Amino acid sequence: MDTPHINMIAPVGLDPQQLQAFINEQWDREIVPALERYIAIPAKSPAFDPDWVRNGYIDQVVRDAAQWLESRPVSGLKVEILRLPGRTPVLFFEAPATRQDDGQAVLMYGHLDKQPEFSGWRAGLGPWQPVMQDGKLYGRGGADDGYAVYASLTAIEALDRQGVPRPRCVGLIETCEESGSYDLLPYIDALRDRLGQVALVVCLDSGAGNYDQLWMTNSLRGLVTGTLEVQVLDEGVHSGDSSGIVPSSFRILRHLLDRLEDSGTGRVLPASFYCDIPLERQDQAHEAARILGDEVWQRFPWACGADHGFVLPMTRDPQQAMLNRTWRPALSVTGAEGLPPLASAGNVLRPRSAFKLSLRLPPLVDAALAAQELKTLLEQDAPYQARVLFQPDPGVAGGWDAPQSAPWLTQALDAASQQYFDAPCGYIGQGGTIPLMNLLLQGFPQSQFMVCGVLGPKSNAHGPNEFLHVPYAKRLTAAVAQAMAGLPS
Template identity: 35%
Template sequence: MSDLEARVREVLPSVRADLEDLVRIQSVWADPERRDEVHRSARAVADLFTGVGFPDVQIVSEGGAPAVIARHPAPPGAPTVLLYAHHDVQPEGDVAQWHSPPFEPTERNGRLYGRGTADDKAGIATHLAALRALSAGGNALPVGVTVFVEGEEESGSPSLGRLLAAHRDALAADVIVIADSDNWSTEIPALTVSLRGLADCVVEVATLDHGLHSGLWGGVVPDAITVLVRLLATLHDDDGNVAVEGLHEGTAADVDRGPDWVRAETGLLDGVSEIGTGSVVQRLWAKPAITVIGIDTTPIAKASNTLIPSARAKVSLRVAPGGDAAAHLDALRRHLETHAPWGAKVTVTPGDVGQPYAIDATGPVYEAARTAFAQAWGAAPVDMGMGGSIPFIAEFAEAYPAATILVTGVEDPGTQAHSINESLDLLVLAKAAMAESLFLAALAPD
């Protein structure tokens, strides 16, 4: 433990420097104008794992963003571990709201700020630190390691299925470690054991074949925006619970972060209450959620006294573990088609679907992980659910049904992933690197 801890401490400065270099690359695959940056990011990641001594490093693409596959063979009798992260990042949003430039990593109060510092270039850094520490001084890696760094996770991983199919043998592993999740706090680690699924659609309502003067016909003819607002309001009851019939609800663990958890971590405004019933973790991890994430209609700057003939909205549905995302999307479609007022015409266009996933967090691999985390953090890990969705985990599970999947990460409640001022707690990075190093060492054959 002490020797490996010293080696982790020794490699962390170089790992941080490499992380900062990666953060400076604006690898936003969702922005077509910055796709060259994603390719540059893939080349930088490939160079990093070549530098660790991996003899087989490839940049691959199956019609989507470039991904990196780096392979190091297993010693005789040792298992192979797949280490996953992604090098693409979310768009930065309004730069004026950042306290420092989003693509210039900046340390403040022990946190490194910048887009991708945590989600998920810190996942790459964690793997890099563990591998450098374990191989320091010419030591052989205790297990076989395949590193898979995806390039379009923030865009929903549309080509992941093709990547898994084309490189199935190269990515095959006994254990899969996905470094793209949260910890309970900066002091207490977590293993993510369930994730909600995701489905979305666009609903369009129409009441007229052309716009009408609102003074001449208002009060007689319904306008599409009013219809859309009333239709969207039917998705929840008065308490804020989802009101669509046929959706699955599970049971969450009996854990809590305290009475001020939600307000402290979300920026909920004074006087605004939470929605839904049940504990916070029940609502976040085990119940469905529906959110209207966009509306298309006449902008205020171009508004006139006109009855709008049509309007549309994008609706996002989170699916509790145990539910089927495709069936839930059908239920949402049926609800929207049957609840529009005044006979308005409704068209629902289905969107993306990602399945939820619940992990069996038992067995010797999980025992080794819990021991490693407890040693590295000085606290036992919490088994936690995740309100967000990582649909590719279900794809990995389907492609490699015999593999044990662990979902970890370096994020914490203050990370603000996907938001402005995203940041990484540097002590959490050190503890995560130590935990992964101990875990990989523990998987070596006796």
């Protein structure tokens, strides 16, 4: 449904029909081709491409986006590529206010760096191969979230074409988000005077519960990652000669993880990794679970066949599943070293095993303290006096709990959702991490936050077959434009 529902709550002077029609045309004619070029470039985040400077892919996608912005007919638009020494570049743009400038600004955020390739892409698809099928643009990074810079300026342009007054808009597009945004704070400090009084933050790097309504992200989990290593020997030895005497490094790893997680239920054990869930968030999780039902857990690509009811998630209760992925800690092992490929696995007791751990934390848990506690928990009293080391990755990411929304924003979001989706706005917590949110909340404590995105069911960010749902992105762009125009002066 590309034609919006007529609603009298739209800002004065805004024609929703024309707004959506213009945005649809821009997506089809301008944004999708730009994203196809973007997807084809392997602009992996520095954590996954240590030679990113020499390879030049990040510089290429930033230059391409900057040239696209400069081609748009937005009066007074300024576009800059900023480069602090030794840091990844940032794309900054500024569109002056078209209403009486009261100093307030809308900050529009996105990123252009990408996750690595991953395996398991379907035949005919690939991470650097843009493919459009059934309204979905497949390929790495289009949805997470290369589209953000293009959608942001299109929302501004759509308002300006209709002469709808809007506040000053600034764009901050970084290139190390997938590495933890460690370069971002220096840029924010350098740009603080130019950012001005940020009254509304629009972040397009989040997800959606479905593709049927506008979804706002009300919380984000924190994250501690690191490598847990166990070494028992200086070199591998014949397993027939040594097993039963020399303990397995893999078994010691399992033993250590039992300190952190109940392997039977997946429940994280230390009480300090939990927090009280605010009542408002519990109510919003209940409402989101009511809307989504079993889709909360059925949307994942279960190998055992969710369509036939054979799947066994950790819970079938939609509300508890929602809280598990947003307000409770969870452990994942995301990588391993010391294990040879199956074809090369001989009768050898290996000297060393290492796991990459990913511990998601509730939004209100201090991630830096959690990293210290995790290191102590895993390293103390090593079984068999084995050599045990847990090395947290730099830049642990704290979670984020959205500030209370002002009445104007709540009304504007619901009006926009009704206008372009014919359904009320939904609120949902996300299990992912966007470090910028806490930085901005600290730097601009009076700001309102519109955190949303296109990562809905099966869009599979970071995994194989990632796609951007183009019809949803078109409506989201229109909703962003209308909400921005609603910022009170």
